Amino acid sequence: MSRFVTFFAVVLLLSGLAGCNLVSSVHPLSDATTSIDDDRLVGEWIPVDPKTRTPSNEERIMSIRKAAQGHAYEVISANKEEQTTLFTAAIGDRHYFSAPLKSEPVVTRYMIVQYELRGDELQMFFLDSGKTADAVDKGLIEGTVTRDKPSPDNPKAKGSLKEVVLTASSDQLRKFLDSKAGQAVIYTDEPTLVLKRAPK
Numbered sequence: 001m002s003r004f005v006t007f008f009a010v011v012l013l014l015s016g017l018a019g020c021n022l023v024s025s026v027h028p029l030s031d032a033t034t035s036i037d038d039d040r041l042v043g044e045w046i047p048v049d050p051k052t053r054t055p056s057n058e059e060r061i062m063s064i065r066k067a068a069q070g071h072a073y074e075v076i077s078a079n080k081e082e083q084t085t086l087f088t089a090a091i092g093d094r095h096y097f098s099a100p101l102k103s104e105p106v107v108t109r110y111m112i113v114q115y116e117l118r119g120d121e122l123q124m125f126f127l128d129s130g131k132t133a134d135a136v137d138k139g140l141i142e143g144t145v146t147r148d149k150p151s152p153d154n155p156k157a158k159g160s161l162k163e164v165v166l167t168a169s170s171d172q173l174r175k176f177l178d179s180k181a182g183q184a185v186i187y188t189d190e191p192t193l194v195l196k197r198a199p200k
Helices: 006-015 129-137 170-177
Strands: 023-025 043-048 062-066 073-076 083-091 094-100 110-118 121-125 143-147 161-166 193-197
Touching: 083 170, 110 170, 129 143, 129 161
Parallel strands: 023 161
Antiparallel strands: 023 110, 043 062, 043 193, 062 073, 073 083, 083 094, 094 110, 110 121, 121 193, 143 161
16 A cells, blocks of 8 residues: 555545645645744544544544654554645745655655644644645745636636645745735634544
8 A cells, every 4th residue: 555645645535635635736735844843743543523523433543652763753544554744834924734645665745734733633734725826826925726627618717626836935835824914824713623532
């Protein structure tokens, strides 16, 4: 089985988001050297429905632990056979992590997620693909937007969105997310995904 980010592969599938157009980035917000520690992430977590907060599958407990080296965290699958790395960053009073979307040793894309820890919940807020595509089109952040060809019935309309890839540097990404325009591209009305800390 591919070592795709198990942390998201499982939760996205359970949440019905696996087919969504997720925004990826060529660069992470931070790496093992520039990341900050956030030991609140350490522990065992269960995916829950973002709306009802009922467990998606209690057998899918995932562990997060501090990496042996550098400022990073390791996410370990329930079967202990797969793991990935999270790089945590703080921009102002907001917290983010960058997670690789490719297996090691070659990482070509990252998912950037804003997160909050509220009580026993880890709440995650994704970048809105449509709003991020608009920001790229307006030149607010560097990236590429791929769309399907417009319908022949309406050739002037934009085609369906297929992919959004941010190509901006880590510093540019941080400045963008710290701006009003950057915050506007994040789902903030309610979390996209929620993990609940597993009882001891």
